[in-house]
Amino acid sequence: MLAGAARRRAGRFDPSNGCETMPQDSRGQRGTGGAKVRPFDYLIPDSVDEAIAMRLEHGDRSRFIAGGTELVVLMKAGKLQVDYLIELSRLAALRFLRPADGGLCIGPLAIHAEIERSPLLQGPWLALAEASASIREQQVKNLGTVGGNIAFAVPSADTAPPLLAFDALLRLRGPAGERTVPISEFFIAPYRTTLGPAEMLVEIRLPETGTHFGSAFCKLGRHHNLGLSVATVAASLKLEAGEIVQARVAMGVAAPTPRRVLEAESLLLGQKPNPAAFREAGRLVARAAAPRAGSIRGSPEYKREVLPALTERALGLAAMRAARGEGGRA
Amino acid sequence: MRISFTVNGRLRELDVRPESTLLEVLREELGLTGTKHGCDSGECGACTVLLDGEPVNSCLTLAPAVRDREVLTIEGLAEDGRLHPLQQAFVDHGALQCGFCASGMLLTAKALLDRNPSPTRSEVRRWLAGTLCRCSGYVQIVDAVMDAANRLKEAP
Numbered sequence: 001m002l003a004g005a006a007r008r009r010a011g012r013f014d015p016s017n018g019c020e021t022m023p024q025d026s027r028g029q030r031g032t033g034g035a036k037v038r039p040f041d042y043l044i045p046d047s048v049d050e051a052i053a054m055r056l057e058h059g060d061r062s063r064f065i066a067g068g069t070e071l072v073v074l075m076k077a078g079k080l081q082v083d084y085l086i087e088l089s090r091l092a093a094l095r096f097l098r099p100a101d102g103g104l105c106i107g108p109l110a111i112h113a114e115i116e117r118s119p120l121l122q123g124p125w126l127a128l129a130e131a132s133a134s135i136r137e138q139q140v141k142n143l144g145t146v147g148g149n150i151a152f153a154v155p156s157a158d159t160a161p162p163l164l165a166f167d168a169l170l171r172l173r174g175p176a177g178e179r180t181v182p183i184s185e186f187f188i189a190p191y192r193t194t195l196g197p198a199e200m201l202v203e204i205r206l207p208e209t210g211t212h213f214g215s216a217f218c219k220l221g222r223h224h225n226l227g228l229s230v231a232t233v234a235a236s237l238k239l240e241a242g243e244i245v246q247a248r249v250a251m252g253v254a255a256p257t258p259r260r261v262l263e264a265e266s267l268l269l270g271q272k273p274n275p276a277a278f279r280e281a282g283r284l285v286a287r288a289a290a291p292r293a294g295s296i297r298g299s300p301e302y303k304r305e306v307l308p309a310l311t312e313r314a315l316g317l318a319a320m321r322a323a324r325g326e327g328g329r330a
Numbered sequence: 331m332r333i334s335f336t337v338n339g340r341l342r343e344l345d346v347r348p349e350s351t352l353l354e355v356l357r358e359e360l361g362l363t364g365t366k367h368g369c370d371s372g373e374c375g376a377c378t379v380l381l382d383g384e385p386v387n388s389c390l391t392l393a394p395a396v397r398d399r400e401v402l403t404i405e406g407l408a409e410d411g412r413l414h415p416l417q418q419a420f421v422d423h424g425a426l427q428c429g430f431c432a433s434g435m436l437l438t439a440k441a442l443l444d445r446n447p448s449p450t451r452s453e454v455r456r457w458l459a460g461t462l463c464r465c466s467g468y469v470q471i472v473d474a475v476m477d478a479a480n481r482l483k484e485a486p
Contacts (some may be wrong), residue, residue: 042331042394067390072351072390073371085348089395113384137460138438139375142384143391223459278460 011292037075043086047201048093048173051086056175056198058084064200065089067143070152094147094202097121102208108147108201113138115146115159125206126212126321127162127215127234127314134219134229147201150186153299155192156297160187160258162217164250166206174199187257212239213246214321218314220306224295229253230298231306234299235314237273239322241297244268249281249311254289254303261288264311273319281315282308333397337362338406353377353388364404364433368462369413373406375461378434379403385438386462404433407440415485416440418480420471427465434461439475447483451476 043062045051055062062084065071072198074080088094088109095109097118112132115121121129130144135141135149141224149159150170152204160183168183175198183204186193195201210301215236232252247268252258264281271277285308291300298306333378334343336476337360346355353370356362356379368376370389379390382403407414413421435458441455442449449457454475455468463471 037349039347039349042392044394068392068395069372069387069390072392075349076370087393087395136372138441138457139378139385139387139460140372140390142381142386265361 013233015268018300037072038081040082041084042231045086045088047090048091048200049092051088051174052173052198052200054084054086055200058086062086064151066145066148067111069140069144070148070154076230082084087124088200089145100202100205104206105175105205106146106206108151108204109145109298110147112141112144112146112149112159116141124160124209124213124215124236125166125263126235127165127217127318128159128206128220129163130217131219131232134217134221136228146204149200149205150183151195152186153191155190155292156220156229156232156253157258158217158229158232158252161232161250161252162215163204163206164258164260165215165234165248166209167248168190169205169207170201171205172199172204173202174197178202180205182261187236187259190256209236210238212322212325213237214239214318214324216314216317216321218310218317220310222300231291231303233307233310233314235318237268237312237318237322239273239319242272242323244273244319246273249285249315251285252287252312253306254285254291254307261285263288268315273315273323275312275316278312278315278319279308282311285311331394335398336400338403346425348394349394350393351389352379352381352391352393352396352401352473355380355393356388356401362403362405364428368430370468372432373462375434375438376431378437380437380441383441383444384435385441387460396398396482402437402440414440415481416443416475416478417451418473419481419484423470423474423477425467425470427463427467431461431463435463435471439478443479443482444473447479449475449479 039083046306049121063082065085066088094107096107097110097120098105111134115132116129146159149157165182170181170186172179174196210303217234219232220230231254234250236248248264264284286304288309290302293300332345358367366376368374371389372390378385379388381399420426454472467482
């Protein structure tokens with residue numbers, strides 16, 4: 001179930017979430033016929049509950065598949081083998097974008113192309129549209145889903161920082177029923193989330209923002225800030241009488257999981273938006289970063305250099321948008 | 331498994347292995363080799379087809395996922411033996427050298443013009459960013475798409 005900004009990560013796929021793997025050299029040879037994927041059964045559930053029951057029955061021998069932009073690549077490279085793929089991409093019950101209680105409900109199967117264009121995401125939640133827009137190219141944005149991006153939990157998942165900046169709530173459904181988890185508690189490690197066996201992400205809920213709320217997503221990519229992310233920052237600010245009353249700053253590809261930087265957020269509280277405060281917040285983000293050495297995306301030193309600039313930019317944009325009063329109800 | 335889907339306006343019904351991609355089915359089962367097999371990992375865009383009108387990488391799309399949907403490949407772009415205005419513009423502007431990227435470029439450009447008949451050059455470049463040309467013909471390709479947009483608007 002995958003979307004994403006990071007195809008070449010396949011080489012570092014962590015199999016610990018229950019997938020059988022093969023030795024790296026035994027598969028994925030590119031020949032004229034292309035990489036062949038080991039055969040599997042393709043299961044087509046009619047409902048979310050049926051999909052969950054299928055996953056429960058087949059356990060680690062199965063995976064859910066939505067857009068397939070990560071899973072298909074992994075399977076071709078021989079990094080992932082399954083006996084069953086359970087198709088989610090045609091479950092209409094998981095594909096929606098709708099206002100609810102002043103907030104917004106996003107179905108996990110919403111594709112990035114829809115999120116990028118939706119009028120519902122041009123106001124307070126613009127950072128999410130910006131993140132989806134930045135995810136690779138048109139061909140991938142038409143397949144990849146926001147739910148896949150989150151549930152696959154690559155450290156570079158571009159939609160994660162904005163969702164962290166919105167205090168998104170994730171509704172998970174499993175064999176035992178439903179539970180709701182704040183996104184700040186969802187990511188555990190690269191490719192690991194709090195999703196239990198046979199549990200599925202069924203809804204992403206963005207709470208009401210109030211007025212004078214603005215957000216922004218800033219990314220350093222390798223090609224015109226499109227595709228593979230080197231570092232990302234999402235910020236949201238809520239203003240009252242010109243003062244910051246709520247701040248969120250979240251970074252991606254800068255630590256084992258996407259995460260908020262609470263020190264930077266609390267520093268901003270009570271201040272009027274100003275460049276010095278944003279610069280200091282950027283410094284705190286760089287200090288909180290724990291980038292992995294040996295990444296093809298950029299060295300830890302480089303990431304620490306660019307994170308302050310991304311933070312300042314994201315906060316500056318968020319402040320400008322908040323001041324324009326773009327917040328409010330969906 | 332047995333699937334049916336529409337390719338270039340014609341309903342096809344065939345048995346596919348679930349693990350085969352749309353790209354393999356098009357090229358190897360249906361003989362539609364205008365869709366090119368490049369990187370096989372969603373990087374190069376040579377395998378781009380339109381799925382329900384939107385460009386996707388056919389190398390990332392599993393065959394079972396296209397059941398009951400509509401696929402347009404490069405073979406379906408010309409109508410009644412007449413080149414589509416985009417194809418004619420590519421010829422006129424010398425936007426083809428080796429031609430390997432052309433299918434993906436043309437189909438992605440078609441999806442763009444269907445959605446936005448008057449794109450800016452930068453919009454064209456952004457849409458075509460997922461399709462790589464190794465002969466360095468991007469300038470002519472963008473010229474051709476801009477010209478085709480004008481021709482399509484002037485067409486009756």
